Amino acid sequence: MGRLSQGAVPRRVCILRLSALGDCANVVPAIRTLQAARPDIQITWIINKAEAGLVADIPGVECLVYDKRGGRAAIADLKRQLAGRRFDALLDMHASWRANRISLLVKADRRIGFDARRARDGQRLFVRERISAVESRHVVDGFLAFADMLGASDPVMDWRVPIADADRARAAELLGDESREILFISPCSSHTRRNWLADRYAAAADHAVRAHGLRAVLVGGPSDLERRMGADIEAAMSSAATNLIGQTNLKQLLALFEHGRVLVTPDSGPAHMANATDITTISLHAATDPRRSGAYRSRAFCVDYFAEAAARYRNATPDKLKWGTRIEDDAGVMGLIPVEAVTDRIDQAMAGARA
Numbered sequence: 001m002g003r004l005s006q007g008a009v010p011r012r013v014c015i016l017r018l019s020a021l022g023d024c025a026n027v028v029p030a031i032r033t034l035q036a037a038r039p040d041i042q043i044t045w046i047i048n049k050a051e052a053g054l055v056a057d058i059p060g061v062e063c064l065v066y067d068k069r070g071g072r073a074a075i076a077d078l079k080r081q082l083a084g085r086r087f088d089a090l091l092d093m094h095a096s097w098r099a100n101r102i103s104l105l106v107k108a109d110r111r112i113g114f115d116a117r118r119a120r121d122g123q124r125l126f127v128r129e130r131i132s133a134v135e136s137r138h139v140v141d142g143f144l145a146f147a148d149m150l151g152a153s154d155p156v157m158d159w160r161v162p163i164a165d166a167d168r169a170r171a172a173e174l175l176g177d178e179s180r181e182i183l184f185i186s187p188c189s190s191h192t193r194r195n196w197l198a199d200r201y202a203a204a205a206d207h208a209v210r211a212h213g214l215r216a217v218l219v220g221g222p223s224d225l226e227r228r229m230g231a232d233i234e235a236a237m238s239s240a241a242t243n244l245i246g247q248t249n250l251k252q253l254l255a256l257f258e259h260g261r262v263l264v265t266p267d268s269g270p271a272h273m274a275n276a277t278d279i280t281t282i283s284l285h286a287a288t289d290p291r292r293s294g295a296y297r298s299r300a301f302c303v304d305y306f307a308e309a310a311a312r313y314r315n316a317t318p319d320k321l322k323w324g325t326r327i328e329d330d331a332g333v334m335g336l337i338p339v340e341a342v343t344d345r346i347d348q349a350m351a352g353a354r355a
Contacts, residue, residue: 010088021269037152
């Protein structure tokens with residue numbers, strides 16, 4: 001089917017994207033694009049419980065929350081919420097067997113899925129249309145192609161989500177009255193083999209403090225792994241760091257980033273959340289391809305050792321690998337990234353180049 005004109009953007013649209021945090025953050029520009037093309041559009045988003053904490057209060061968006069830990073009861077609850085409803089279009093932005101099952105609960109006149117490069121887990125059997133092939137490898141451009149399929153062809157590159165005054169106040173309280181510019185380090189991804197090494201984070205932080213007078217602040221979730229990583233980074237640093245790991249929710253973390261100059265992080269949710277702020281994000285890639293999942297607004301600052309990982313672990317070049325390939329064989333993958341590659345990026349950011 002050919003692309004519709006902008007005037008034909010449908011009113012009732014259902015988005016299916018359950019997870020992960022970074023991917024859900026990267027759906028937001030597609031939502032902004034649809035809303036700009038049709039201000040009275042009604043968007044319903046089926047999303048996991050954890051990720052809803054970031055986006056559930058976007059104006060004009062209704063989130064139907066699915067708790068993946070709820071088993072059959074969670075499916076039954078979602079079925080009740082969707083009963084008697086019909087949408088003009090389903091944008092199936094999640095290619096997985098679980099999402100396939102959930103998509104069957106959605107009644108829609110048009111059912112749109114990924115192009116052949118991005119689709120997997122049999123998604124093509126659950127949709128009737130597919131987005132056009134997108135030259136860019138990046139997930140953001142893939143999501144924007146869904147909006148384009150509905151006639152919204154002028155991208156709105158806006159990742160912002162509402163942040164309550166109380167969350168901003170909490171961020172300011174945690175940071176205190178310190179006046180130095182801030183280097184944030186969010187050291188962990190949900191995929192542990194995407195994480196860089198604690199002693200290297202420490203060396204990069206020490207460089208930022210010594211060379212640029214930055215304040216090093218560690219952030220992250222409350223898991224034992226993240227807390228251990230934070231403690232290990234602190235122990236390896238020769239300068240002092242402020243450790244806020246486990247002390248913020250998602251909105252408070254975003255509010256912290258509003259105060260920052262530079263963020264260093266692996267391919268992780270915070271790397272993509274930070275697109276909503278003016279911070280320069282240095283995302284670290286050896287396990288994943290930054291052309292697909294680099295921090296979009298800071299792509300020029302990505303540290304890219306994916307080609308080295310592809311050569312060592314797959315005997316291939318990145319272009320020979322299937323789109324979306326992850327090289328998470330062992331901890332040595334991220335060890336391919338030297339400290340100097342990250343400190344060089346910090347120097348570039350501090351020299352005045354912005355994301």
